[in-house]
Amino acid sequence: MPDPSTYRPKPGEIPVDPGVYRFRDQHGRVIYVGKAKSLRPRLSSYFQDITALHPRTATMVTTAASVEWTVVRTEVEALALEYSWIKEFDPRFNVKYRDDKSYPFLAVTMGEEFPRAQVMRGAKRKGTRYFGPYGHAWAIRETLDLLLRVFPVRTCSSGVFRRAHASGRPCLLGYIDKCAAPCVGRVTPDEHRAIAEEFCEFMSGNTSRFVRRLEGRMREAAAELDFEQAARLRDDVAALTKALEKQTVVLGDATDADVFGIADDPLEAAVQVFHVRGGRIRGQRGWVVEKESEDLPTLVGHLLQQVYGDADTVPKEVLLPVLPEDDDAAREWLSGLRGSTVDLRVPQRGDKKTLMETVTRNAQQSLARHKVARAGDLTLRSRALQELQEALDLDEAPLRIECYDVSHVQGTNVVASMVVFEDGLPRKSEYRRFIVRGALGDPVDGPTTIDDTAAMREVLGRRFRRYLEEAEGAGDLDLQAADSDGRRDRDEVEHEPNGGPIDPETGRPRRFAYPPSLVVVDGGLPQVNAAQAVLDDLGIEEVALVGLAKRLEEVWVPGQDYPVILPRTSEGLYLLQRLRDEAHRFAITFHRQRRSKAMTSSALDGIPGLGPGRQKALLRHFGSVKRLREASVTDIMSVRGIGPALAETVSAHLAGATPEPAVNLTTGEVLE
Incomplete structure (x- = not known):
């Protein structure tokens, strides 16, 4: 665990100007973004005695390995830059606003x-x-x-x-x-x-x-x-x-306003907003947010960013229970989004204050419902991670867990999935899909087949080779082994290796730059041993590995003859089951897409220069591939977009092609 004193900047290095700062972990990933009127006092507050910090803030500064900042001219620019960076990097320690329900x-x-x-x-x-x-x-x-x-x-x-x-x-x-x-x-x-x-x-x-x-x-x-x-x-x-x-009149002067109400406790806050247009309530929305050390003005400032950052329109008035910390900057930012002045204020009397009280009562009821629903949700997630740490004898709780699953039909159309849970919750932006091509580089869509163990070896090898390339900048690794047919999957490879986990061109994290704390494979001891062999070959020792067998829900650990048996009521076992089921769902969905595409393939596929648009034009003109095969080069040239060279290529390809036999996808038997 990093020591904050190892990366603490000298006080004289930090400017006193307004700006935005980013904390990064040891892998270079942005874990927190904040803004300040004056950077020096704000950043210095993070490096005081750990025991004096809020627990979540203390966890953040001990997880971070570096801090950097950008100076801007005004607080409004700081507000806009903070919002854009939070949207871009999705830092795990920033306040997360979650809808308390899915609103239509x-x-x-x-x-x-x-x-x-x-x-x-x-x-x-x-x-x-x-x-x-x-x-x-x-x-x-x-x-x-x-x-x-x-x-x-x-x-x-x-x-x-x-x-x-x-x-x-x-x-x-x-x-x-x-x-x-x-x-x-x-x-x-x-x-x-x-x-x-x-x-x-x-x-x-x-x-x-x-x-x-x-x-x-x-x-x-x-x-x-x-x-x-x-x-x-x-x-x-x-x-x-x-x-x-059906839309109740609440403000008689045909006001356009958004009215916010907040109810909070020491851990969380519930937010409700009524959208009033023309004096009538046009809609209602709610959020629940985990509080840190922020007071209500800071929380309101983040809330305004969340609501209006991507909004189509901003109303003339925004009524709040308390003004944000930088109310002038927030007012100027909202006015810039609207194109005219926005009134940001706390109602003191009259109909608007009455409406504010109504919205606040809704927030209080929402918080009460959420507290009942979460009756231990945060506690259960923490308990699940702690149980896994104790059962698997890990040095620390596995905050990032990756689970892999392989899907195929009798060894054909083999694909695999990688799902990621962070802090016990799915992180779908990190999910990845793999097309398994086999050790010889032949696509596993024809007669060549591959078993689950070999597929797992290939997928894990590709994933962790990419991790080594992107995290260490090792550009001389065997890319041919990482993708055995010499091609890169769009779903798993984005950038060439070029010096570390952060892409120098985009400034965004590379896709495989961060190692998990725990890897879970779907299967028993054979799959676990195969996966461990891959990690051993690559020299990766900091990643723990287990397998979850479906039959008895046994947890297999490499090098042990007997599995770890978790109680049926264990929250740790429940978390592993959720991981396994999510990986299976993600893999089988991708496999069905691939199989459906294979079943609908045409004899026109693979003809150089003949894309989907021209294929449709040919089939629309001739009605079928059979009639197209019987057509002359001149007839083919009559189709719009088909020139002489392409017409000859199509005719020659179809003349040399033999009709493909129908195959039973379940048994592999050729149908007469």
Whole structure:
């Protein structure tokens, strides 16, 4: 464990200017990012007596091996740089804001030719407009069903849209006038996009003009004695009014604001935010955050970065329980994102203070629910790591664990997976997939096969050779052995070895630059011994290794004749099972993708210069490979994008190719 005094900078070296600092561990990975009005006092505070620091801060400074800083001109620049570095490096010791539930959004895919309205969760996608979040998905569907009378935007999936377009018949919503049916040409793409834009404008809060427009058309229809049309317009007005009634008016002055409420205890804090647009609550969202030594103003500053760093819009007002530590800098940063002044303040009286109290009560209830749900979640994770440390006789708890699994069908289409858990939680950005090609460099997609033990040897060899290359900058290692057919897998190799775990061009960590504390392989003693032989050959001694056998959930350790038996109620065993199951899921998903691709391969694959686009053009023109094989060079040249040289290449390739026999993928038997 590094001693903070070994990398403590001299006080005179640290500037007093505002800036951003990064702590790195012994492998060069960024583990903490922070900002300061004055770097000297802030950094000096980390190097005081360890016993006086917050436990998590003490763990951070003893895990770190170096610290570096960047000086900026203003606090606003420091705020922006801190946010960008946290997003880029995802430091493990920075405060993590986790949604206390998965909130659904009403999304409109404006990036598509025919925009679609639908319920979406998860990460936001480029070119899609989002409204919400809502408390329940059924609330979105109910609101959408009301609004489709007035804004008949497409809601069907891509598959339904294509089938309707091919058959020339719209779906049910098209027949009942709740969809403009662009699939069958009732409206042009531009007309349908105009409908989608009006729908988005209504959802954004500009509602009054649509109600007034429909009421005006209703009166005109009644004056012309077209009572049937007037009745339809009356129902449309009623639908819009009902949709508006579902969104409670909380601020009478049509304010656009985000209202935050916070409830905290010594360990965690719950945050709730109400998104108010046009005086109405348009959405609600919540987070739960593990507190460190930060006080509430510091926590609020980080919260604003989390919420508005990637936000599409920033409201005119942001109402908070307390102002952030650098409120002027935060106000200037938010105003820059919005393009106009943002009012950042604590409400003192009136409707806004009442609403703040309501949001705070929601935060208190959220924290209470979370404390019940986590009733030992943090404790159980710590206990699991401690149990593994004691059962496997490790020097310290295994904070980073990697698990490997191999997937194949009777030795064909062999692939492997690597999943990573840090601090007992999955770190999916570190997951990797491997295509196992065998010792001779032949793809394992044909007659050549490979068993689990050989596959495990190859995968671990490739992974830890990459670790040695990237961590030590050893550019003369045997790259041919690391990838036996001379090619690099896109899923596992990103950069050439060039002097250490941090890529000098991007400044980001290399993909395999950090060793795990513990390696888990799916299997018993044969797989464990094979894996240990790889580590021994590479001279890696600091990595512990175990295998988890499925039959009796035995934990096998290299060099021991008998397994370690963990109690069925052991949290350590439960963590190993989660690792093994996650590795199996990740491997089998990749294997199914590979097998599906192999089953749909075409005789046109492998023809030089003939990519997927030209293959589709040929098949669309001739209808099948059989007809293409019978076509002349002149006929092939008639297809757009196919020149004389390529046409001759295609004709020669198909003339020399023999039809491939059908093969049973389970038994390997050739079918007649």
